Amino acid sequence: MELALDIKDLKKTYASGTPALKGVTLSIPQGDFFALLGPNGAGKTTLISIVTGLADKSSGSVRVFGVDMEKEPQKARLHVGVVPQNFNFNIFEKVIDIVVNQAGYYGIPRSVALPRAKKLLTDLGLGEKLNVTARELSGGMQRRLMIARGLIHEPKLLILDEPTAGVDVELRRSMWAYLEKLTKSGVTILLTTHYLEEAEQLAKRVAIITKGEIIVNGTMEEVLAMHDDSAPKDKYRAGKLEEVFLKLVEGDAPTL
Amino acid sequence: MTPYQLWTSYYTIIRKDVVRMVRIWPQTFLPSIVTSTLYFLIFGAFLGSRIGEVHGVPYVMFVVPGLVMLAVVTNAYMNTAFVMFQSKFFARNIDEVLVSPTPPWVLVAGFVSGGVLRGVVIGCLVLAVSLFFTHLSIHSLFVIFLFLVLTSLVFSLAGLVNGVFAKSIDGINIVPTFVLQPLVYLGGVFYSTQALPGFWGTVTKFDPIFYLINGFRYGFLGTADVPLYVSTGLLVAFSAAFLLAAWYLIRTGLGLRQ
Ligand SMILES: Nc1ncnc2c1ncn2[C@@H]1O[C@H](COP(=O)(O)OP(=O)(O)O)[C@@H](O)[C@H]1O
Ligand SMILES: [Mg+2]
Numbered sequence: 137m138e139l140a141l142d143i144k145d146l147k148k149t150y151a152s153g154t155p156a157l158k159g160v161t162l163s164i165p166q167g168d169f170f171a172l173l174g175p176n177g178a179g180k181t182t183l184i185s186i187v188t189g190l191a192d193k194s195s196g197s198v199r200v201f202g203v204d205m206e207k208e209p210q211k212a213r214l215h216v217g218v219v220p221q222n223f224n225f226n227i228f229e230k231v232i233d234i235v236v237n238q239a240g241y242y243g244i245p246r247s248v249a250l251p252r253a254k255k256l257l258t259d260l261g262l263g264e265k266l267n268v269t270a271r272e273l274s275g276g277m278q279r280r281l282m283i284a285r286g287l288i289h290e291p292k293l294l295i296l297d298e299p300t301a302g303v304d305v306e307l308r309r310s311m312w313a314y315l316e317k318l319t320k321s322g323v324t325i326l327l328t329t330h331y332l333e334e335a336e337q338l339a340k341r342v343a344i345i346t347k348g349e350i351i352v353n354g355t356m357e358e359v360l361a362m363h364d365d366s367a368p369k370d371k372y373r374a375g376k377l378e379e380v381f382l383k384l385v386e387g388d389a390p391t392l
Numbered sequence: 393m394t395p396y397q398l399w400t401s402y403y404t405i406i407r408k409d410v411v412r413m414v415r416i417w418p419q420t421f422l423p424s425i426v427t428s429t430l431y432f433l434i435f436g437a438f439l440g441s442r443i444g445e446v447h448g449v450p451y452v453m454f455v456v457p458g459l460v461m462l463a464v465v466t467n468a469y470m471n472t473a474f475v476m477f478q479s480k481f482f483a484r485n486i487d488e489v490l491v492s493p494t495p496p497w498v499l500v501a502g503f504v505s506g507g508v509l510r511g512v513v514i515g516c517l518v519l520a521v522s523l524f525f526t527h528l529s530i531h532s533l534f535v536i537f538l539f540l541v542l543t544s545l546v547f548s549l550a551g552l553v554n555g556v557f558a559k560s561i562d563g564i565n566i567v568p569t570f571v572l573q574p575l576v577y578l579g580g581v582f583y584s585t586q587a588l589p590g591f592w593g594t595v596t597k598f599d600p601i602f603y604l605i606n607g608f609r610y611g612f613l614g615t616a617d618v619p620l621y622v623s624t625g626l627l628v629a630f631s632a633a634f635l636l637a638a639w640y641l642i643r644t645g646l647g648l649r650q
Contacts, residue, residue: 150650151650185650188491189490189491189649190487190490190491190649190650191649191650192645192649192650209493210393210493210494210495211493213491213492213493214393214493216491218491220487222484224483224484224485224487224488225483225485225488226479226483226485227483228412228415229408233408233411234488237404237407237408237488238488238492240400240401240403240404240405240407241401241404241405241488241489241492241493241494242397242401242492242493242494243393243394243396243397243398243400243401243493243494244397244400245400285488289492
């Protein structure tokens, strides 16, 4: 099967000298729901920035649906949608304009984009907010606005960087439902998250990254099988995936 | 992307810029109208009659082209400089374009077209205001339009270059006050170099904006301090130089990626 994303030996050192990725190899089959987990500063956002063309890699290769990011960047971007970790829209623009303009950058004319944007925003619960400026939205609404913006060109691969950070439980669950509906319709999803319960619920495959290196990569069953049921329990009980995660990245997590 | 898709993206960038300009019109269109009204009032109604004629026309008519150019230069410049800077540093919404298949040259073309549009519209507005104070003779509409568009182009490109390199908003705001305004004022807005021999006359001839104002003024009066082909040649040379600079920026990704 064709791979939605194929990353080989990807390295990235920022101009400041920080080595953020130290040779990451990762592949995501089409139609997959892939969770990339890792503590803060592990390199998740860096990886996504390279895949979406916001950062330049130092070395390695990235292919999106078989298209080399470096050789044909414009073609590779055509089928990728992204929901970034940090808000990056102009808060003085209207919600509908933000989404319709994004379509324009993909070459989709307003006449096509407008009804599509209305439907997307309505599906995401922003139907009442089409004509308000983005600054008048709550944090959760702004997050959903970015999801709509990321989907407006009907990408085959949707990348979400911690989309549920700071989103309340109820909304988080409805976002899960929305994402599951998307995968069912054939969209490949790459998600980074802090909530391991979320990954455990949604993802078919997981990789764990720390300090710029992938330390685990496999199907959810394989990773959960690493769970050591007999291990001495501390006083907090977490989900299975969370316990595997904590065991693996032990020592990397900041201590208070 | 197909040509139609490229066009759609280009159109989107311009449309978005126009929506922004209109939304904040008290910041984009009003200031130049207010200042030029004041100038026309002072030099037309208050002082003009005492100064008499320059190049055979009433003084207020003589200053109109220079004051239009002042507005065109600062507005074209500020538009691209500010849009570039704010979408790069404040909202970081330049990412919206960077993640899309829109190539950098379309992004630059869109930003610069927005600046040219702002320059030309402002130029026409200030010209319209001047009609309340003087009768405008028109020698060549073509020359007027050529200088309006090319000057807007040169300073939109300059603003873009500045917006790309600026590290703080001050790096943008100081240019109109400390560079553009002095160049325009010393470029013969208010006087003819024929009346200014010696040192200052020479200084003026090193001021590139002097030639732009002269060419533009030629379009109205049919006379100027320098021949038209000199000012036109210089304007075209400037456009070419800045287009080259913009092309270089595009090749290097405008310093937008990390
Ligand atoms: N623009 C940048 N310039 C320099 N260093 C950066 C930049 N962005 C991220 N880093 C560094 O790269 C590492 C990985 O960061 P990031 O990819 O944001 O991690 P994550 O998203 O997993 O939290 C961190 O050490 C971070 O400080
Ligand atoms: Mg991150």
